[in-house]
Amino acid sequence: MDLSKIDRKGLIREAYRIEGITAGECRSIFLDWAINLPQSQDSHEAITQLLAAYGDMPADHPMTVVLNDGLAAKPKATRRGGRKARVSP
Numbered sequence: 001m002d003l004s005k006i007d008r009k010g011l012i013r014e015a016y017r018i019e020g021i022t023a024g025e026c027r028s029i030f031l032d033w034a035i036n037l038p039q040s041q042d043s044h045e046a047i048t049q050l051l052a053a054y055g056d057m058p059a060d061h062p063m064t065v066v067l068n069d070g071l072a073a074k075p076k077a078t079r080r081g082g083r084k085a086r087v088s089p
Contacts, residue, residue: 003053006046009036015063016054026062030070047071 007013011033015026037043047070057064 003049006037006041006049007033009033012050012054012063012067016057016061021062023062023065026066029063030066034070044071 003013009032011029015021015029018025034043037046047067051064051067051071054064
């Protein structure tokens with residue numbers, strides 16, 4: 001597996017190397033990584049490969065937690081608001 005194609009800037013790799021990194025910092029790094037992921041790259045597949053590559057890290061490491069959260073199913077988008085929500089029947 002070639003991590004240089006998935007983590008081109010080395011953001012995830014560096015997050016694992018920073019001692020005392022917080023969950024908030026990991027979320028920020030993850031967002032930057034996700035924004036820079038090529039459109040052709042499946043994010044679910046990329047996250048799975050990152051977790052496999054860094055599988056020797058502690059399961060409670062903040063970046064591992066953030067990556068696992070990234071694999072969670074996305075909530076279904078529903079329409080909220082609009083005229084129907086404002087006008088009583």
